Amino acid sequence: MGILDGRSVLVTGVLTDQSIAFHIARLCQEEGASVILTSFGRALSLTTRVATRLPNPVETVELDVTEREHLESLADRLRPFADHIDGVVHSIGFAPEAALGGNFLNTEWADVSTAVEVSAYSLKSLTMACLPLMDRGGSVVGLDFDASVAWPTYDWMGVAKAALESTSRYLARDLGSRGIRVNLVAAGPIRTMAAKSIPGFEEFEEVWKERAPLGWDLTNPEPAARACVALLSDWFPATTGEIVHVDGGVHSQGA
Numbered sequence: 001m002g003i004l005d006g007r008s009v010l011v012t013g014v015l016t017d018q019s020i021a022f023h024i025a026r027l028c029q030e031e032g033a034s035v036i037l038t039s040f041g042r043a044l045s046l047t048t049r050v051a052t053r054l055p056n057p058v059e060t061v062e063l064d065v066t067e068r069e070h071l072e073s074l075a076d077r078l079r080p081f082a083d084h085i086d087g088v089v090h091s092i093g094f095a096p097e098a099a100l101g102g103n104f105l106n107t108e109w110a111d112v113s114t115a116v117e118v119s120a121y122s123l124k125s126l127t128m129a130c131l132p133l134m135d136r137g138g139s140v141v142g143l144d145f146d147a148s149v150a151w152p153t154y155d156w157m158g159v160a161k162a163a164l165e166s167t168s169r170y171l172a173r174d175l176g177s178r179g180i181r182v183n184l185v186a187a188g189p190i191r192t193m194a195a196k197s198i199p200g201f202e203e204f205e206e207v208w209k210e211r212a213p214l215g216w217d218l219t220n221p222e223p224a225a226r227a228c229v230a231l232l233s234d235w236f237p238a239t240t241g242e243i244v245h246v247d248g249g250v251h252s253q254g255a
Helices: 022-030 043-051 068-078 110-135 155-178 201-211 222-232
Strands: 007-012 034-040 057-061 087-090 139-144 179-187 245-246
Touching: 007 022, 022 034, 022 087, 022 139, 034 043, 057 068, 068 110, 087 110, 087 155, 087 222, 110 139, 110 155, 110 179, 139 155, 139 222, 179 222, 222 245
Parallel strands: 007 034, 007 087, 034 057, 087 139, 139 179, 179 245
Antiparallel strands: none
């Protein structure tokens, strides 16, 4: 018997089998949940292909979190596969190239607004789109990267992550009365497709090599995925508005 037996979980952001989202979906299935994936555009074929590597078959629903029509119709498009949703995994983040890599002082608002909309506001958009199917309560878990400090090259994505953290707290406040918990998992750096798009990502690698008390494996997404699955379960029934750090302990250390 798994900790997610009988649950239905929607997982966004599955692109490769190295992603944290993929391992969340895998572990959810292994713990008894029925999983539905989302993807869109050119990434849809990648998601469909990598989904065949999961233990059980899954449905993939098209969702662009910046498209109002996709969001408004999401619940209706999910109903053929699940009459309710117990868990939602937000693994969505994007910043234009001009918003990363040391260009902080020169980034235009158009690029900043894209980073904030896709990486932070979408937590609220996705949650509200799923709300009609969450009448039994449930758990929303988002993937974060510690935004309490400024990081090299991360620039406006760091600002977007700070907005994500604040958004999660306000959602926790407003959805608690419906029995919906909202939490984030702040993972250490993993060599994923998303990481490859961050200029100077190797600087993060050096920080974790030097400062993680428990050590840190840049190629292993499973520790972060396990934390997400635990938060999706009933094992954290009174935890909401929280940021759980799965980073080898780096967040707790000084220079």
